[in-house]
Amino acid sequence: MNNLKITCVIVDDEPMALNLVEGYVVKTPFLELKKKCSNAIVAMEFIKNNPIDLLFLDIQMPDLTGLEFSKMLPKDTRVIFTTAFDQYAIESFKVEALDYLLKPFDYAEFLAAANKARTWISLVKRKQQTIFSKEKEFLFVKSEYKQLRIVLSDVLYFEGLKDYIKIWLKDNPKPILTLMSLKSLQEELPETQFLRVHKSFIVSLKNIEMIERSQIIINDKRITVSEQYKPKFLEFVNKNSFNT
Structure with missing residues (x-):
């Protein structure tokens, strides 16, 4: 976690304050x-499609105040308030x-x-992050207060x-549920095995x-290949196709 990069967004209706914080970042x-x-x-529209670790957020802004906005954020996005008014300090800690x-x-x-923020976010990511073996043959995931060993081939x-x-595992009708983002998991999985x-x-x-049109069939489950991921999937199919 020493090389952890914290993604952030700055929100402030004052151009000078916005530029100052940008320079600091x-x-x-x-x-x-x-x-x-x-x-x-x-900022709200951006964060909907782009997970962010940290928000530098002004409080007094038109349309939607920083305090109001902070209550709408995903739980993994944390806030540092930047404001000229000290009367909001207690309220700011109520929203964590x-x-x-x-x-x-x-x-x-x-x-x-x-x-x-770096200390706090590092601790949280350590707790949430799956512990992967170097060989990528298995991984441990936290589920219901236990660390379960998952063999990747299963x-x-x-x-x-x-x-x-x-x-979802072979010969297991019920899935294992773990707290983690799909994006974080994707970064750790071996690309030769998972897509x-x-x-x-x-x-x-x-x-x-089986592959049928734009759908993958695995264990009777039909999974649609979306347009965003289709080029890489077709590349995999073409590499592994034998055409007579």
């Missing part, structure tokens, strides 16, 4: 700026903000808050369900029984 090696927004509505920077703040104050497919993943074919599915390539 850019000079902080472990922060990765994904977007800066002048209002919460734009990681820190509260009172404007004007300097880089030292910003860095202290960012380091606090996996039929992974199904994403909001913040959870269902792991993401849909926003909600990663399939075991060796367990594909």
Whole structure:
């Protein structure tokens, strides 16, 4: 986790404040700026499709305040409030903000808050992250307060369900449920064995029984290959096809 990059978004309706925080983020090696927004509505639309670790968020903004916006965020997105008003401090901690920077703040104050966020996010990701073996023959996943050993060759497919993943195994009618994002899982799985074919599915390539049009059949389950993932899937099919 020493090389952990924390993805972040800045939201502030004051251009000078927006640019100041952007400069601080850019000079902080472990922060990765994904977007800066002048209002919460734009930020909300971006975060819907782009998971973010950390939000630097102003409180007093038109249309939607920072406090209101913070209550709508995914639970894995944490907040550091940046505001000129100290009367919101108690309210900010009620919404579990990681820190509260009172404007004007300097880089030292910003860095202290960012380091606090890095410590917290690192701990959370350690807890959520599946422990994978170096050989990628098996993995351990946390399920119902236990660490279960999953042999990768037994996996039929992974199904994403909001913040959870269902792991469907051979000869097991019920899936194993674990708290983890499909994106994080995809980064760790061996590409030669598994392929993401849909926003909600990663399939075991060796367990594909049939391909019919744009659908994969595994253990009587039909999984549609979405347009986004079709090129890579077709590449796999072409490499493994024998045409007479």
